[in-house]
Amino acid sequence: MPAEYAESAEYATFGLAPAMRAGGVLANGHYQVHRDFVDFIVDGRPLLFRLSDLDAVSPLASDVPPAIFTAHVRGLLLEADAPLAGGRHVIYGCPECEDLACGAVTAVVERDGEDYVWRDFAWQTRAEADLALNGYHGIGPFRFQGAEYRDALRSLLAAPHDGTVSRRVLLIGARVAVLARLAAALRTIGIGAEITRDAGGVTPDELRTYGAVAFGRAVDEEARAAVRHSFERAGADVAYVDGLAPIVPLLVAQIENALDRSPPERRRLVRLVAADGEAGVEVTSTCRVRLTAYRLDRFSRTRTHEIFDGTLPAGRHRIALDTKTLKGESFLVARSSGSVLVEALAR
Structure with a gap:
């Protein structure tokens, strides 16, 4: 490992936690696939949340075949060769497919004595990563204590994985x-x-x-x-x-x-309220939020209105509602890549 990484990488805690990429029927008629996966928890926070507005899942997904799931775990333990050039491993990939061409967050995973180090994070779409062009220069390197790191990942091998969606x-x-x-x-x-x-x-x-x-x-x-x-x-x-x-x-x-079932501190979208012609939305990290309104008209036909679609920084936000289009019994759905909230509008 280069000397500058050895000197700068202080210990970070490493853990794993269940996570999901919320599926849904979108306003344009398209579908978004539901994925359950195991996320990486670094210093008590999902690593995915450090990557602004990224809709992705880890390779440790519940619907991955057992042999591939095990190969990913053993790869991160460095008990198998890295799948990409330069000792790089996929940390997060496309939730709809496993094609590198869609883009993936990769990092070098290596040993330094008893420790494990994740460094040189990059957005990668080809066999070779271009750190100068697509590197995540503000993320990592992370140095993990070997025992903690190995215990967390090996616990996945001890648990049964039948490759089915639960x-x-x-x-x-x-x-x-x-x-x-x-x-x-x-x-x-x-x-x-x-x-x-x-x-x-x-x-x-x-x-x-x-x-x-x-x-x-x-x-x-x-x-x-x-x-x-x-x-x-x-x-x-x-x-x-x-x-x-x-x-x-x-x-x-x-x-x-x-x-x-994840705790609020491990969600991006944590609050949705609607009152006085406004929607209140709270997010814990920068992410894309889509706000959609639904209602039934007097002929029981579904009416859909796109209210907002944009990237919001962490914090609470107010979004104006067009009350003329939200007559009668209406409902709001707020969606981020990993969370969905629903709120009924007061009549």
């Missing part, structure tokens, strides 16, 4: 057509979804495979209580979603929000 949602409601469209949308973005009238006939083992239960507005409280009782009896830890309106993109956003 997120599943149970949909319960009276409007079968809406539920069918919602299930199709969820499956398209990578979330398993099944439809039922109640959970009484579902085995406890299957109930424990769900991460959320979504109720339609027509499901009464007695039926909801019976479903909750079935899940509690099975020892299943699920999030419950009360559908705000039969609007598929809105319901997808609600479900994505419910599936996010």
